[in-house]
Amino acid sequence: MMSSIKTKKVKDGSLVWHVRYTYQGCERTRSIGRVRREDAKREQNRVDQCLLEGKDPDQTSPLRLAKQKPDPVEQPQIVTLQDALAMYDKYVSVNGRNKPSTLKSKRRCFGTVPNRLLSKPLIEIGKFDLENWLIEYGQTRDTGTVSMANAYMTTVFNWCIDFDMLTKSPMKSIKKSPVEQQAIKTLTETQAVELLKIAEGNFYRAVFIALNFGLRSGEIIRLTWDDVVEEDGSIRVAARGNKTRTGRAVPAPSPEVMDKILSWKSSDSLPTDQVVPYSTTYYISRRF
Structure with a gap:
C-alpha cells in the first residue's frame, strides 16, 4: 500500500476517516468523511491506483468533484423538487456532511413529500405548497418533528441557491412549525x-x-x-x-x-x- 487510512473522533463523538499519502514529495492528509470502513478502503485503493499512474489523487477525488457546482449542461432543463432532492442526497452522501442517522432521518422525512409537489418545477414551488405539506406531515407528528422537517427542507432550498438553481427560498417566510400546538392537558x-x-x-x-x-x-x-x-x-x-x-x-x-x-x-x-x-x-x- 502506498497510502494509509485512519480515523479521528470529532466533537459529536462520530469517527471521520482520513487517507494519508505522498504525491510529488509532499505528504497529504485528506478527509474521506463519516463512511464505513469498506468505503474508506475503496478510497484508499483509488488513491493507490492514481499514485501508480502518476496522477494527483486529490484532483480526481469523487469528494472534490461532488463539491464542484453541477455543470449546467448536464442538469435537466426543468429541475423538479424530486431532481433537487436526489442531487442534494447524493451531495451530502458523498461528502459525508451528515451522520448516517441524520441522513436516514432526512430520507424518511423527504419520503413523505407528495408526488404533486415532487413533480413540480423547483422555481414554481411557493410558500403555500410547502406549508400544506408541513401541515399534512404534522397530522400524526408532534411540533418538534415538524420543526425538524422544516429545517431539513430549508437546508435543501438553501443548497439549491448555492448551486444556482434558485435565487430565493420559499421556506424563508414559513414559520418554524405551521402546525398549531395543542393546548397542554393537565390532570385533575x-x-x-x-x-x-x-x-x-x-x-x-x-x-x-x-x-x-x-x-x-x-x-x-x-x-x-x-x-x-x-x-x-x-x-x-x-x-x-x-x-x-x-x-x-x-x-x-x-x-x-x-x-x-x-x-x-x-x-x-x-x-x-x-x-x-x-x-x-x-x-x-x-x-x-
Whole structure:
C-alpha cells in the first residue's frame, strides 16, 4: 500500500476517516468523511491506483468533484423538487456532511413529500405548497418533528441557491412549525390522587415529585437530599445533566408537600443520599 487510512473522533463523538499519502514529495492528509470502513478502503485503493499512474489523487477525488457546482449542461432543463432532492442526497452522501442517522432521518422525512409537489418545477414551488405539506406531515407528528422537517427542507432550498438553481427560498417566510400546538392537558385533582394510588410502592416518590414540582424523570432520579432546601421550601435542580443546561429552584406548592418529602428522609432504611432511592436509575427512567 502506498497510502494509509485512519480515523479521528470529532466533537459529536462520530469517527471521520482520513487517507494519508505522498504525491510529488509532499505528504497529504485528506478527509474521506463519516463512511464505513469498506468505503474508506475503496478510497484508499483509488488513491493507490492514481499514485501508480502518476496522477494527483486529490484532483480526481469523487469528494472534490461532488463539491464542484453541477455543470449546467448536464442538469435537466426543468429541475423538479424530486431532481433537487436526489442531487442534494447524493451531495451530502458523498461528502459525508451528515451522520448516517441524520441522513436516514432526512430520507424518511423527504419520503413523505407528495408526488404533486415532487413533480413540480423547483422555481414554481411557493410558500403555500410547502406549508400544506408541513401541515399534512404534522397530522400524526408532534411540533418538534415538524420543526425538524422544516429545517431539513430549508437546508435543501438553501443548497439549491448555492448551486444556482434558485435565487430565493420559499421556506424563508414559513414559520418554524405551521402546525398549531395543542393546548397542554393537565390532570385533575381526582386523576392525580388516582395516579398516586396506582404508583404506590417503587414509583410513588417519583410520581409525587413530578406532580407537585413538574420535574423531568432524569431530574427526579438525580435528586439528592442536599437539593431539598427546607428553609425556603424548594427543590434545587442542578444544571449538570439537565436538558436545558441551567440550574433552577422549584418551590413546593404548599408546606404540606415539603413536609411529606422530608418525612421520607427519616424513614429511609437504605444508606443512600438519593431522594428516590432505587437500585438502577436506568430502570426507573425508562419505566417512569
